[in-house]
Amino acid sequence: MADYGTDDEIKLQEESKEIMKSMIKSYRAPNDDDIIQKEELWDCLDFIGINVKDENAMRAIRTQFDTDKDGQLSIDEIVNQWELLQTHSLHSDYLLKCFKKLDKNKDGFLRLPELRTILTAKGKNQFSGTEAAVLLEDLMKYDKDNNGKFTYTEFVEMYAENEFPFKPKGLPTKKLPDAKQKMDD
Numbered sequence: 354m355a356d357y358g359t360d361d362e363i364k365l366q367e368e369s370k371e372i373m374k375s376m377i378k379s380y381r382a383p384n385d386d387d388i389i390q391k392e393e394l395w396d397c398l399d400f401i402g403i404n405v406k407d408e409n410a411m412r413a414i415r416t417q418f419d420t421d422k423d424g425q426l427s428i429d430e431i432v433n434q435w436e437l438l439q440t441h442s443l444h445s446d447y448l449l450k451c452f453k454k455l456d457k458n459k460d461g462f463l464r465l466p467e468l469r470t471i472l473t474a475k476g477k478n479q480f481s482g483t484e485a486a487v488l489l490e491d492l493m494k495y496d497k498d499n500n501g502k503f504t505y506t507e508f509v510e511m512y513a514e515n516e517f518p519f520k521p522k523g524l525p526t527k528k529l530p531d532a533k534q535k536m537d538d
């Protein structure tokens with residue numbers, strides 16, 4: 354059975370996903386298609402245990418979790434990304450702020466040079482060039498679509514898997530890691 358022990362370790366089995374999909378379908382009108390409309394998104398997510406904090410967090414869901422970029426969220430997109438949606442919803446303030454900070458050139462992706470700059474910036478969490486290179490190479494496993502950069506959802510997964518070098522110790526806070534706060538180039 355899935356382990357719901359901690360926020361950082363939220364996993365859902367394939368079987369559970371199928372159950373969740375049919376739950377959503379049965380909850381909706383029989384003639385509805387598999388697209389979750391904007392106005393029913395809050396309800397639908399709430400129904401499967403995802404409590405979206407605010408409009409800001411919801412906007413990120415509508416844009417970042419639309420995997421096939423067709424402008425809509427399907428039941429599959431929601432259920433297949435349930436763990437990531439859960440992590441996003443639990444930590445949306447922190448994650449969105451952190452992503453925005455890290456995405457220096459504001460293109461919506463975290464690119465390796467952006468991350469390298471953060472990691473090697475002066476501060477008490479400073480990495481050497483070599484350490485940063487090793488770390489980034491390891492993090493590339495989260496580059497699921499192999500395009501050499503991280504989307505928001507890939508970034509959320511990195512965070513969920515607790516392999517997030519930019520995370521402050523202990524519980525996430527709105528405070529950014531020291532390494533980033535002290536960028537004084």
Ligand SMILES: [Ca+2]
Pocket residue numbers: 419420421422423424425426427430
């Ligand atoms: Ca879609």
Ligand SMILES: [Ca+2]
Pocket residue numbers: 455456457458459460461462463464467
């Ligand atoms: Ca960027």
Ligand SMILES: [Ca+2]
Pocket residue numbers: 495496497498499500501502503504507
């Ligand atoms: Ca990627």
